[in-house]
Amino acid sequence: MTPSAQGGAAAIDDVTVEEKLLQDGEIIVLSIKPSGWFVLQISSPVWVLAVLVAAAVAGAQSLGVMSVGHRLTYLLLAAVATxxxxxxxxxxxxxxxxxxxxxxxxxxxLATTTIYELPLKIVHEAAASASAPQRLLGVGDVVFLDERSRPFEGVWVCVAGPADVAETVNQTLRQYRL
Structure with a gap:
């Protein structure tokens, strides 16, 4: 029984978005998502700011500068961070x-698909880059460089095992670059 025959459920499309984007003779070598740590990494600036503002509010309250509305401030900060x-x-x-x-x-x-693409023929190499907190979590970014070691815009952010991913990209560059 097909999915559409099961009580009117929508038909399931087994073809992934990336498969739909393939051109003639093109094959997928690697398809990955960012690490789950991506969520915390890109949220951390807002969380740090919320904690700093909350600390400032607590300091102002303890000095008697702010006595009204501090609970609402904490609630708003928590809502923004969440x-x-x-x-x-x-x-x-x-x-x-x-x-x-x-x-x-x-x-x-999301509602639409945004695609950033970079032809392999203009990429000189891939390099792993990780901050100290990223290294502790085993994640990092993969940066793509031109022949002058200048980075391209399309960084792969917060991938697990960035050195391995960069090596896979470099092997693919050596094998397939035109």
Whole structure:
């Protein structure tokens, strides 16, 4: 029984977005999502700011400078930080990094699909980059460089095992670059 025959359920499309984007002779070498730590990484600036503002409010309250409305301030800060976390979760769900034998792709799918693509023939190498907190979590970014070691815009942010991913990209560059 097909999915559409089961009480009117919508038909399931087994073809992924990245497969629909393939050109003639193109194959997928690697298709990954950012690490789950991506959500916290991109939310952390808002969370840090919320904690700093909350500390300032607590300090002002203890000095007697602010006596009214501090609870509402804490509630608003918590709401903003939580909203940022929810938005980051939605962003994470919609991001996919794809390496083919012809291109590097960064797909962002929510209501629409946004595609950043980089032909392999203009990429000189891939390099892993990780801050100290990222290294502790085993994640990092994969940066794509031109022949002058200048980075391209399409960084793969917060991937697990960035050195391994960069090595896979570099092997693919050596094998398929035209």
């Amino acid at each position: 909203l940022r976390l929810v938005v980051a979760c939605v962003q994470w769900v919609g991001i996919r990094y794809v390496l083919t034998n012809h291109r590097l792709l960064r797909l962002r799918t």
